[in-house]
Amino acid sequence: MAQEAPTPAPAPAPATPAPAPEQIVAGLSRDNIGITTSFDGSQILIYGAVKREAPEPDDEKLAVIVTLEGPLGPVTIRRKSREFGIWVNTASVGVAAAPSYYAVATSGPMDEILPPRVDTQQRISIPLAMRAFSGPLEVEDSKPFTEALLRIRERQGLYEMETGGVHIVDNTLFRADFDLPANLTEGDYKTRIFLLRGGKLVDQYQSAIEVRKVGLERWLYTLAHQQAALYGLLSLALAVFAGWAAAAIFRFVR
Template identity: 50%
Template sequence: MSIPLLRAAALVLCLLAGLPSAGLAVEEEVVLGLSQDRVAITADFDGSEILIFGAVKREAPIPQGPPLEVIVAVSGPNSPVTVRRKAKRMGIWVNTDSVLVDSAPSFYAIATSAPFQEVISDTEDLRYRISIARAIRSVGAAMNITNAQDFADAVVRIRENEGLYSLRENTVAVDQQTLFRSAIDMPADLTEGHYTARIFLTRAGKVVSSFETDIDVRKVGLERFLYSLSREQPFLYGLMSLAIAIAAGWSASAAFRLLRNN
């Protein structure tokens, strides 16, 4: 084969390699919108609701077969958590064992368009770490600690009772397998930081598309000033707190004397 033909053949192969395979083409893709991508924590902040809505972008007609399902997962900043087990010793409750859970989100909410077990398979859940139990990472515990999984379960149970973890099945509305919407309630005691919103499209329990975006949660105004001062200038913050306490005590004492004299 001549050199020009070899070059032409190589060019054709390169072009074919650059084309997406028909079998691997993404037929459905998430197009997402948020009612707000920033949550401001103020003095009268009592929680927030974030509306998550979107559509499914397609290059072909809606596939036949199982219906499209949607999962929305919003998670807060991750941090390690030390969990302690108490036991009664000689009539007194004392800490006996402790386990460091390597990473647990400060807030985690899941909304689904159908029961969770019907929306996604266990294999896909393991792959994408969507369920609450799999969002918590615990590498291991000391050999002398029995039932180490109980410590991770305790984190989930406590934060569910506090309203920080929740699974909200059948709360994502899907219209014509194209439009979807859901609302995530965020409690008043939010941790500052970057929150992540993940959206998954599934069919027959398998993820066909996913999308991820950030939500910024920050203190603003006087709360932000005091928070920053306490972290950056702790000595000055302590002096200011002491001065406020003295002034408040003196004012209360003066008011009490005035009322007593009258």
């Protein structure tokens, strides 16, 4: 008599990871920003609390880092040199993706609360926020090029580092304020919160802020990108009308 094969035992269910002893509960003062013709910047408040499942450790200091990152885009950094009395581009370095805006706020000095290993893994500091280079490098040392990009965007208010910008109350509540410049790029802005204790990453939180052109600004942007021919004709008609109006006013004044 044929014997039935034994029924295989069911595979054990994957173990559910234990919750972090401390977790971030956070929110934003607003999750969208409208760019209009009169837009001159905005302010974002990022706030939250630390949820604990056990008593707070006494021997390790709590630290919080908050980052706000704009849309990524390729950037080419060029170096000019004087050749035969003329300034020309002699070398360039391409960055595959650099944030259009990047701000970091910390509860303490970065070199004291953020280990290099965690910074490398999470790309928290401003220099590491830029992604890999695009294409082969044509220069021996790329550091002066990336440093130049950082200086330019810092002067434009697009890259900011604020030590002490995160305020912690009773080791539980925290907040960080970001002043956004007027020259924002449209897109989705990513905010990240990192909770560290004793140099170890305990928990992290991520959310998004939508930045979009609205009103007349949005209509012109959409027209220029989706109906370029019509946009060109309207621009030409506006230029002709402006020239005619200026000539008419000049004749009237004379």
